Amino acid sequence: PLTSELSAGPIRVSEEGVYWCRGGRGEPVYYTEYSDSVTIYRNxxxxxxxxxxxxxxxxxxxxxxxxxxxxxxxxxxxxxxxxxxxxxxxxxxxxxxxxxxxxxxxxxxxxxxxxxxxxxxxxxxxxxxxxxDKPWPVLTVSPSWLSAGASVTLNCSVKDQSAGWRFYWYKTVPKISNNSYSYELLPGSSSGTEQDSYIVHGQTHTAGYVCRAGRGDPVYYTDYSQPKFVLSADFHSSASLTVSPYRAQHFTSDSVSLSYEGNSTEWRVKRLSKNIYLSNCIFWGKMNGSTCKLNTKWHNDAVFWCESGSGEFSNAVNITIQDKNMILLSPARPVTEGDSVSLSCKLRRQTFDSIVFFYHNEKLIQNDSRWELNISAVSKSDEGFYKCQHSGQESAQSWMSVQDQ
Incomplete structure (x- = not known):
């Protein structure tokens, strides 16, 4: 160690060893305590x-x-x-x-x-x-609306996609008591998949899915994605949802209700829209027994379905609430090939006094004094978007889906 007296400030040393210092002043010298030691190593x-x-x-x-x-x-x-x-x-x-x-x-x-x-x-x-921060994956589903028995493709996107992630796939199971979902692994994904996509074969009913990614040993998991839903308009016995009046478009002044039928005593009506992601009837309507009466004060597009405590999902219904003066009256759920269908125009207050125009996928298909468009036997070629016009006014357009017999 060094023993000479030095002024305050840095010094340079050339030998390894343990160094410390202390200060002093006066005559005789009054010393401070020794500093903590520092060990210098030779490179x-x-x-x-x-x-x-x-x-x-x-x-x-x-x-x-x-x-x-x-x-x-x-x-x-x-x-x-x-x-x-x-x-x-x-x-x-x-x-x-x-x-x-x-x-x-x-x-x-x-x-x-x-x-x-x-x-x-x-x-x-x-x-x-x-x-x-822990990444949050984004799940997409395709198609968003089902044809009976179709395959559904799930895609899971996560930041730094090629960084050794494996992907885990789940279906949502309603937990009615706390307005949430639990997640069940889909077949074959307990150890994750290298591919960022997963195919669900033979899906028939409305269902929700989530994904997450993981890497390393032990596995480090991302958060779960937001739930995404594939929607089916088909009725089934365990849970079903009906809309009254039975049509896709409604005026803001209309009284619109959704009714649940099913085997479960514990259930809820869900609403999915662009502005408010997922919510229950108590936020946008009023429950009365098995019926939810919609608050139609605000115009909006949304999809509705029911979920039961035993895990069933009902058919989904697409509803548009309009503050326009005119709406298109079209089926609220898919129609079956070969069936007859009638679409009509409705004004909020007055009656039609001139020609009514009907459009299919933006192509004019009827223009006369009739306010109805009748299709005697629906085919797949009739599927698409429909709207009507009258005296410079135009309805919103609605999608009519045609399903196989």
Missing amino acids: VPNKAVVTLQPNSSEIYSGELITLRCEIEDGGDTEWTYEWKTPSSERHSTQNELIFKTESGSGDYRCKGRKKKEKSSTDWSDPIKRTVS
């Missing part, structure tokens, strides 16, 4: 190299990562290791450091020190990484 020519797993361009908060320190030409020498991470400095006798990350960005470095010697390598070159 050795070996080079430290730090690696990180997962070796991804981005890592995530709470993810378990492994830092490994390799000493080039380290031979049989016994080493201890020092680590610098964005949040701490650590010492270890092992050349691996395993820990959970925290949000932030910074460098990861290591160096080695020979055991029982005051000599060490320089710090390794840094690995720079940003620790991001």
Whole structure:
């Protein structure tokens, strides 16, 4: 150790060892306590190299990562290791450091020190990484409206898609008591899939799905995606929903109700729209027994269905509430090939006094004094968007779906 008296400020030393200092003043000298000691190590020519797993361009908060320190030409020498991470400095006798990350960005470095010697390598070159918040995947479903028995394709998108993720797929199960869903793994996805898509074969009823991704061992999971729903207009015995009046479009002044029929005593009516994602009848209507009366004060487009406590989903109904003076009266659910269908125009207050125009997929198909469009035997070619016009006014358009017999 140094013993000479020096003025305050930095000094340079050329030998390894343990150093400390203290101050003094006066005659005789009054000394402070000794400082904490600092050990100076002699640099050795070996080079430290730090690696990180997962070796991804981005890592995530709470993810378990492994830092490994390799000493080039380290031979049989016994080493201890020092680590610098964005949040701490650590010492270890092992050349691996395993820990959970925290949000932030910074460098990861290591160096080695020979055991029982005051000599060490320089710090390794840094690995720079940003620790991001846990990712939230986005699920898409196709098609959004089902034909009976069709296959449904689920796609799960997550940030840094190629960074070793496996994908897990679930169906939603209604939990009526707390207005939420539990999730059940779909067949074949308990260990995740390498592909970011999954096909559900033979889907017949309305259903909800979620996905998440995971990587590493033990598995680090993303959050669950928001639920996405594939919708079916087909009735089935365990749960069904009917709309009254039976049509897709309604005026804001109309009285519109949705009625549930099914085997379960515990159930709820759900509403899916662009502005408000998912909500129950109590937020946009009034329950009376098994009927939900809609509040039609605000015009909106939404899809409605029922969910039961035993896990069933009813048919879905697409409803448009309009503040226009004219609406198109069209079926609220798909029609069957070969059936006769009547679509008509309705004014809020006055009667028709001139020609009424009907359009199919923006193509004019009827223009005369009739306010009805009659199709005697519906075919697949009749599927599409319909609207009507009268005296410069135009209804919203509605989709008419045609299903097989």
